[in-house]
Amino acid sequence: MTSYFEEHNCEPLNDNPNTPDNLLEFARFLILTGNWRDEEFSGLFNERPPPPTSSDFIEKLETMEVSKEETGSSCPICLKGYEAGETISSLPCKHSFHANCLLPWLQKTSSCPLCRAELPTSDPDWEEMKRQKKREKDRETDIEALHDSMFG
Template sequence: MSSYYDDHSLEDPFKARQSNNRSLNPDLSHFMPNEDDEISSSSNRLPPGTTPRASDFRRLAEMFGAFREREEPLGDEAHQEFLDNLITQLMDEAGASGKHGPPPASKSFIRDLPFVAQKELKSDEACIICNENFHENEFKAGITKLPCKHFFDRDCIVPWLELHNNCPACRAEVPSDDPDWIKKKREAELAKYAAEAEIDEDWMYS
């Protein structure tokens, strides 16, 4: 299965970091905020009003790449392919400075992400992004759920939502503060209401 780097004849930075004794739980601490950071893992890492930069997309691609490399010895090809697709999207968006992808989720949506208790989940339930079982994970920022009912570790989904207003699994949209997105959403709603009104009028006079 070829990756983004194979398709573009680039050196894969994730494989370059591998050692002979690769851990199945790679150190991702440099992707996550420190305890001394002013911004917690459950809030936006990007300062308010900041437009995502190419480096933000590359950093998240690198984080997902660490998860992808962990899947190779485990043989989970389906999850590795899922991560490959996300990495490809992120690297393409980095090359386009994020201008051609979806906008970030709204600050309030990210801030108000619900916390989900482990006891509410099945024993084999795992985060869609990192593929770690929720019941074996005691050290992350918690579990959350998007409106589409998909569950994630907060540490995995918040960085994605800071760059995209959709679910990485099913692509269901969530609210955004982006003016163009708000305008497009409003126009779609008006068009829907107009179409429904026309149907009602035709029914009345038919």
């Protein structure tokens, strides 16, 4: 049986590890099929992964001990129900997790595991990039508001 790629006469992907051809091929496929979404995929190419959450911030996270009344809900990371006596931490977005489950996550990245709300880091470059992004977004919102006031 011939493979899909043989039937369609595709060039095999270059497997030189120094050129991320797989990603580029994937990107090209998405563009060709109309599925490219800048905001979702540009991150694959241009942005570095988020740095860990600031340790100051982690230390000051709101934590509480699970009481008997709260044992109905469960931790979105390990999916286990909260048990009385366990410690849970809440993020500013109001999502809460076992402290023991949340900590390793925040030490790797700086967003809420559930809603991806961004959290403070201690990386000045990253913080500057976030500020720039916010400024761009504010500008877009301004332009939209202006557009709406003119044509709305």
